[in-house]
Amino acid sequence: MKQQGSPVMEYRPGMERLPGDAMEALLGAVAAFEPLRYTLADVRRALAQPGKTAEDFAALLSPAAEGLLEEMAQVAKTETRRWFGNAVSLFTPLYIANYCENHCTYCGFGRQNKILRGKLSLEEIRREAEAIAQTGLRELLLLTGESRAASHVEYIGQAISLLREYFGVIGIEIYPLNSDEYAYLHRCGADYVSVYQESYDPVLYGQVHPAGPKRCFPYRFHAQERALRGGMRGVAFGALLGLGDFRRDAFAAGLHARRVQKQYPHAELSFSFPRLRPFGERQQNAGQVTEARLLQVMLAYRLFLPFAGQTVSTRERAGFRDHAVGLTATKISAGVRVGVGGHSAAEKGDPQFRLADERSVAEVRAALERSGLQAVLQDYV
Numbered sequence: 001m002k003q004q005g006s007p008v009m010e011y012r013p014g015m016e017r018l019p020g021d022a023m024e025a026l027l028g029a030v031a032a033f034e035p036l037r038y039t040l041a042d043v044r045r046a047l048a049q050p051g052k053t054a055e056d057f058a059a060l061l062s063p064a065a066e067g068l069l070e071e072m073a074q075v076a077k078t079e080t081r082r083w084f085g086n087a088v089s090l091f092t093p094l095y096i097a098n099y100c101e102n103h104c105t106y107c108g109f110g111r112q113n114k115i116l117r118g119k120l121s122l123e124e125i126r127r128e129a130e131a132i133a134q135t136g137l138r139e140l141l142l143l144t145g146e147s148r149a150a151s152h153v154e155y156i157g158q159a160i161s162l163l164r165e166y167f168g169v170i171g172i173e174i175y176p177l178n179s180d181e182y183a184y185l186h187r188c189g190a191d192y193v194s195v196y197q198e199s200y201d202p203v204l205y206g207q208v209h210p211a212g213p214k215r216c217f218p219y220r221f222h223a224q225e226r227a228l229r230g231g232m233r234g235v236a237f238g239a240l241l242g243l244g245d246f247r248r249d250a251f252a253a254g255l256h257a258r259r260v261q262k263q264y265p266h267a268e269l270s271f272s273f274p275r276l277r278p279f280g281e282r283q284q285n286a287g288q289v290t291e292a293r294l295l296q297v298m299l300a301y302r303l304f305l306p307f308a309g310q311t312v313s314t315r316e317r318a319g320f321r322d323h324a325v326g327l328t329a330t331k332i333s334a335g336v337r338v339g340v341g342g343h344s345a346a347e348k349g350d351p352q353f354r355l356a357d358e359r360s361v362a363e364v365r366a367a368l369e370r371s372g373l374q375a376v377l378q379d380y381v
């Protein structure tokens, strides 16, 4: 494994490269984004445009747009209902391992941290699946931490095949793979892939990823494309908001998704909006993304890419999550555990973050119904 200091744009042996210079063009557009340049009039103009350009998206993400949040929310709600009706998908994450080879300065799972590490056996995964399926859920997001050595591709494939007996839709949030490996996991039963770039600023990216395979910026950037080439139905994008300039990173993730959508029009796109939680060296930025700003980002995405799904995490409190699904979010997790396992027996490894919403599946379903929304347990057959 390469150690601290290797160039962030350098591929490691075995990492697949895709042709083209799309990443460089996108990073150029992101560098040119000047959030303070936009006025209230620019935001009003952007809101009135029927199809939003990148320039409109930039205005909607700017500080000036904070003064028009209510207007943005009304238009976003209309768009959400137009594309998704009253449907909100329900799922839960299942961590089957928490080993990680990366040193991410902002994450408790980083290899530098002495935490309880664990990995579920296939029999333990089956017991977890049975317990989760009893709650009525039919969609699962499988997570492993990012260790190819501890959670090898075949182990993940076996887990997916087993989980497929219980769930109709399976997403994966694991280390980035080559397209042939994504194709294998798709054959095992995986439907969609989530990979978050964390930050689209290559300098900051290098600082917060001093070691491990994740240090290679372009390999992570092209993960969604490799997943789609491997046959996956959908891909999810996101930046860790608060790690760097959250407006710039949000802008970049939106442009990233739009570029992939243009190249792979059949792909189902979605976004997640994790906010940085105070941890280690990066905690100084953790407070900059207030709930109002997080909502602004979500609304801007709804207006820019109205057909894209949006997931709201249990990093957020219940009141915020319920408000977000009423306006723009289309998917919500419930009955969540973020340690290894934890649905059928005690967790085998430490959790990745502290939950802000510990509601059960029944409680989240009831909250959706009180808001006139329909809980969808499986959105694809």
Ligand code: SF4
Pocket: 100, 101, 102, 103, 104, 107, 108, 109, 110, 111, 145, 146, 214
């Ligand atoms: S953010 Fe992901 S890759 Fe980084 S330490 Fe945490 S689990 Fe590992």
